[in-house]
Structures are given as structure tokens and as C-alpha cells.
Amino acid sequence: MLASDLPKLSPTWGLCILCHKKAEWSCERCFDLYCSMECQRMDWQRHRYICLPMPRLVPLSHADSMLLREKLISESKDNQVSSTSVEELLKNDDTEKNAKPRNKIRNFTENVILVKFLSSNKCLVRTHKPPDNFADIQKEINAFGKNAPELVVCPSVGSVALLLYKGIYTRVEVLSIQDDKRISLLYCDYGWIATVAKVDLRMAVDDVLKFPRLSAVIILHNVEECSDSKVMSLLEKFEGLQYELCRCIETNSNKIGEEVTLTCGNVNLNEEINKLCFDTNFGKSENVKNSEDIEIKNLNNNEDLLLDLCLDEPCHKDKPILSPPFDIYIFQTNLSNFKVVVLDTSALSYGYIGCIAETDLKYLVTVQEYLNNYEDNGQFYNPKLHEYCLAKFENEWYRARVVKIMGNSRYTVVYLDFTNESTITYQDIRRYPKDLNGPCRTNLCLIDGLPTTLNADHINFLKKEITAECKLVIDKVKEVVQQIVVVECPAIIEKMNSVEFKAI
Structure with a gap:
């Protein structure tokens, strides 16, 4: 199949993955978007283990890959959900070029369920409640999936595709590529992670990406990254609980910064995680709050979208x-x-x-x-x-x-x-x-x-x-x-x- 045979996708630009300004360049290998080589270098500490060594940047106007176009639209839509629309950000950027530098701070909050820690500062969350029209959204996504073409190229990390799950097509995000045949995916509307064969994926075009996502992987602000098994074991007590996700976006003339915090009442989970990591490294534990100390509700009712994960949960005497x-x-x-x-x-x-x-x-x-x-x-x-x-x-x-x-x-x-x-x-x-x-x-x-x-x-x-x-x-x-x-x-x-x- 030629690229010309596939549905046309637009726009051919998006937002820089680091500063959120208009990006007309993409990573040559994985298609992450950047406004300049400077932003690519600044993002290299995060990006290098996706693309080792650093590839060159290519103009988006020269990028014919449908996968790049799909990633572009996916990230543009994600930005619409998380803060404001791509068009508004770019419009604001254009109108403020000649204005005096000043900071803008936007705050957004929503109730989420912390599904799983991937590391001490990275976790999977999903919305507390699906929208009232969630069933209708699933039906529309399934209808698109039935007619969507199969992905004929290897998807990149961060791209969104469609996958058949329990008889209906649903959206998935690529988290990692494990080997030649398997790929690790986030089920965007269910909030769980699985490994599937690459050949099962279908293309997700603009009409599918416009719907709100019910789950995402977030990076917690000011939390040190740690994957130590002891720390990860202790963090499990905070999983499956309800928190308030606070997203603070600060805009100045140079860049856009984002801070993500999980809280419940007066308890700041970001701070508790740092205490836990510190106390574990130094053999202490008295300063860390237990999940019982946090007055939040553990959702295990019939409306919980995570029930599929618990069907085989074992019970042990030891x-x-x-x-x-x-x-x-x-x-x-x-x-x-x-x-x-x-x-x-x-x-x-x-x-x-x-x-x-x-x-x-x-x-x-x-x-x-x-x-x-x-x-x-x-x-x-x-x-x-x-x-x-x-x-x-x-x-x-x-x-x-x-x-x-x-x-x-x-x-x-x-x-x-x-x-x-x-x-x-x-x-x-x-x-x-x-x-x-x-x-x-x-x-x-x-x-x-x-x-x-x-x-x-x-x-x-x-x-x-x-x-x-x-x-x-x-x-x-x-x-x-x-x-x-x-x-x-x-x-x-x-x-x-x-x-x-x-x-x-």
C-alpha cells in the first residue's frame, strides 16, 4: 500500500514535546516533535533511550510517513484535552511575540485513579468516572476500527493505534517495543497495560483521536526516579486509590513548563514518595504515611474499569x-x-x-x-x-x-x-x-x-x-x-x- 492510498491526515505540524511551541521538525527515528535543535538537546536526557544515538531532525514538510502524521494529530489532540487547543497556543504565541516577557500560570484539576507505578515518578492514571456517553464513544471507535487499514510499518513509541479487544476495537498507545513480534501497549480507555503482536494493530485516524482519553502515563513533579524493587513494592499500597491530579502549566517567553502533582486533602503524594525513597535508602520508614492514613476510597465496585486486572488475583496464606x-x-x-x-x-x-x-x-x-x-x-x-x-x-x-x-x-x-x-x-x-x-x-x-x-x-x-x-x-x-x-x-x-x- 502506498502512502497516497491512505486517508489524508492534517495538520503537518504540532507542538514541541519540550516547550509546547509550534514544531515543524521531527526526530528522524521516532517522530517526536521539536521546534529546534536546542530543544532536542535539552530533551536528550529523557529521549536518548528511545533514540540512541541522537538522530538528526528532518522538516515535517518532508515527512511522508503516515505514522508521523498520526503521531502529530494524536499529540495535538492530547494537548487539547490537557490544557488548551493547539490553535489557541499557536495563536497566543504569535500575538505575544512583541509583548513584554511575562509568566502565565494555568491550573487544572481532575479526580483520577492511580492504577500502577511504572517507576517512582512515573505512573498510570485513569479518570475517576468515564463520561456519560462512554458507550457511544466505544461504538464509534469500533465502527472506525472495522474499516481501518492494518499498520504496515512498525509503530513508534507514543503513537496511537486500534486493537481488537473482547470483540470490539479500542484505542491503544505504544509504550515500548519489546522485540520483533511483540509490543507493549496502554489501553487508553481501560487504564491497563498488555503485550500484543504487532500484526494486530490498525491505524487510528483523526476521527478516532478526537475523543477524550480515559487514561494516561504521567510524570510526577519533583519526584526522583527510582525503580528499586523495594521501593516499587512499598509504592503498591498507594495503587488503586483515588487522588486529585493537579496540573500547573506556566508559560513564559522561552518555554512552557508543566508540574503534575497527586494530592488527597492535605496529603501530597509526590512528597510522600520522596520520603519513602529516602527512608528506604537509609533504612527508615517511620515518616512515610500508610495508605490507611489517607482518607480516600479504594474503588472495587461494579463500575470499576480495572476489574479485568483482578480476575486472577490470588490469595495466599503466606x-x-x-x-x-x-x-x-x-x-x-x-x-x-x-x-x-x-x-x-x-x-x-x-x-x-x-x-x-x-x-x-x-x-x-x-x-x-x-x-x-x-x-x-x-x-x-x-x-x-x-x-x-x-x-x-x-x-x-x-x-x-x-x-x-x-x-x-x-x-x-x-x-x-x-x-x-x-x-x-x-x-x-x-x-x-x-x-x-x-x-x-x-x-x-x-x-x-x-x-x-x-x-x-x-x-x-x-x-x-x-x-x-x-x-x-x-x-x-x-x-x-x-x-x-x-x-x-x-x-x-x-x-x-x-x-x-x-x-x-
Whole structure:
């Protein structure tokens, strides 16, 4: 299908993702919108792990991708809902060019349900109550979905598409691309996250994007980012509760800043999260309020759109193990010139490998010896989200952690000592044994310096050079972000470049 065969979308501009001014440039790779290279550089700390390394900007007038057009309209509509219309912002910007610099502050509040923390400062929320015409909106979206063309290109992070769910088409937002076949999505009108096959997605055009969204991922103002398992476990007590979302937008001559806060009465959840993170790091807990101290209502009635998430919620006599019962070691920044043994290459097509330092292999051997002698009691187990457990992979037991509850007693787990993922049933899961406490020293590493987009030749080269159980020299640990270790392997990069140069 040619681009000319698809529905025409407009406009061909939007708002800069950083300053919210008129944007006529887009990221070459993922189509995030920017008004200038300066804003792109300023946004790089957030953006770099979507697009590593920094790609160039391209004019929107030269961008024929329908996916870019779809993202443009999606973000324009989102801005209409969250503050004011795109046209109004641009009109205000034009009329105020010659005015004296002054700050404008707009405040917006709404009642939301905090569905889930993705990290300490990032969470998924949905509206307290769907609009009265929600059923009619669903019917219209479903009607568009039946006739919508399938997405023939890989969607970008942040784009909106349509997906068949329980017999009707609904809107979904792309949160992450997990591998060649799977993609992580936010169900915009239900407020939950799932992983689906890319081929199931259909294009969402302007008429679908105009409807208000019932859920979104928000960034909390002045909250430090932390994905530590202990902190994430403690944050669960605030999930499923009702809060007032306060959005403060301050506009001046240079940029538009946004502050998002969750409150209930006199309680500021942003501050409570910071206290919790600080006290956890320093072994304190007395200053953090419990969810019982906050007089808010936990919604579990028939109108709750989250009931689908709770159908398989297990009940246990013993408490679930939500904090790691063993030490976890991560490569430190600036660690240099050391050898690793590659343990997993399932995400190599995106530049990721699971590996362990050659000197730490003895710890892995000890853990695997325990598991080889593990006596299965045959008691199937339904774990909670984020719980540590034992899980089968190719008929062998491994340490694992539940990262997603799929429903019908199916769970997605990550195998901690190897970093790969798999979806299995409760029949292949057991409670974590109390006496298995060997440290986990396996790291998920992202190879720095690879091309922005890995084509088939790049992937084939990497698969030949980096195989499971091979040894690899890491020149330097560049940085660690959310337990992902960015490493420099110049020998691999130089060899790839030389091969491509000869081929040319």
C-alpha cells in the first residue's frame, strides 16, 4: 500500500514535546516533535533511550510517513484535552511575540485513579468516572476500527493505534517495543497495560483521536526516579486509590513548563514518595504515611474499569515475596576493561544482551546447582505482580520475577539470572524457596554506538559475533539507567563499521 492510498491526515505540524511551541521538525527515528535543535538537546536526557544515538531532525514538510502524521494529530489532540487547543497556543504565541516577557500560570484539576507505578515518578492514571456517553464513544471507535487499514510499518513509541479487544476495537498507545513480534501497549480507555503482536494493530485516524482519553502515563513533579524493587513494592499500597491530579502549566517567553502533582486533602503524594525513597535508602520508614492514613476510597465496585486486572488475583496464606530475598549486583559506572560471558541474546536485534562478569560465574554456578537439585513439590502457584518465584524454562527451573499478569492464570516472567522473558502458566511456577539466597550478578546491557536503526545486515553481524556463552570484552560502563547498563564495546563497533565499509 502506498502512502497516497491512505486517508489524508492534517495538520503537518504540532507542538514541541519540550516547550509546547509550534514544531515543524521531527526526530528522524521516532517522530517526536521539536521546534529546534536546542530543544532536542535539552530533551536528550529523557529521549536518548528511545533514540540512541541522537538522530538528526528532518522538516515535517518532508515527512511522508503516515505514522508521523498520526503521531502529530494524536499529540495535538492530547494537548487539547490537557490544557488548551493547539490553535489557541499557536495563536497566543504569535500575538505575544512583541509583548513584554511575562509568566502565565494555568491550573487544572481532575479526580483520577492511580492504577500502577511504572517507576517512582512515573505512573498510570485513569479518570475517576468515564463520561456519560462512554458507550457511544466505544461504538464509534469500533465502527472506525472495522474499516481501518492494518499498520504496515512498525509503530513508534507514543503513537496511537486500534486493537481488537473482547470483540470490539479500542484505542491503544505504544509504550515500548519489546522485540520483533511483540509490543507493549496502554489501553487508553481501560487504564491497563498488555503485550500484543504487532500484526494486530490498525491505524487510528483523526476521527478516532478526537475523543477524550480515559487514561494516561504521567510524570510526577519533583519526584526522583527510582525503580528499586523495594521501593516499587512499598509504592503498591498507594495503587488503586483515588487522588486529585493537579496540573500547573506556566508559560513564559522561552518555554512552557508543566508540574503534575497527586494530592488527597492535605496529603501530597509526590512528597510522600520522596520520603519513602529516602527512608528506604537509609533504612527508615517511620515518616512515610500508610495508605490507611489517607482518607480516600479504594474503588472495587461494579463500575470499576480495572476489574479485568483482578480476575486472577490470588490469595495466599503466606505473604508473597515482593522484595528480592538475595543481593543484586549491577555493574558500576566507569568500570572498565573487563570480560563478560554472554548468557542471553534474545533482544540482540535491539542491541541488548544478558551477561555476567567472567569472575562472577562461580555465583551463577552455585545457584544453578541448587536448582538442578530442587525437589518439586508439585504445588502450582499463582503469584502476585512483581513477586519473586521459581519458573520453568525448557523444562528446567530458574529464578524469576513476575512482570505481567496476563489473565487465565498466565504470567510473563523475567528469568533473573539470564534476563530473558517468557509467558507461562501457573503450572510452571512455584513459590520462591526460603533457602535460595545466592546473589544475582547478571546484568542487562545495552551496547552503545550501534546504528540508530539496526537493519537485517547489522542484526546478522551481531548474531555471528555475539552468541550465547561467548566471551566479550567491555571497554567501559558508560552509565546505568533503571538497571539497564549502557556499555562500550569499541571492538564490535569498529568491526561492524569495517564490514559495512567493505560491502559498500
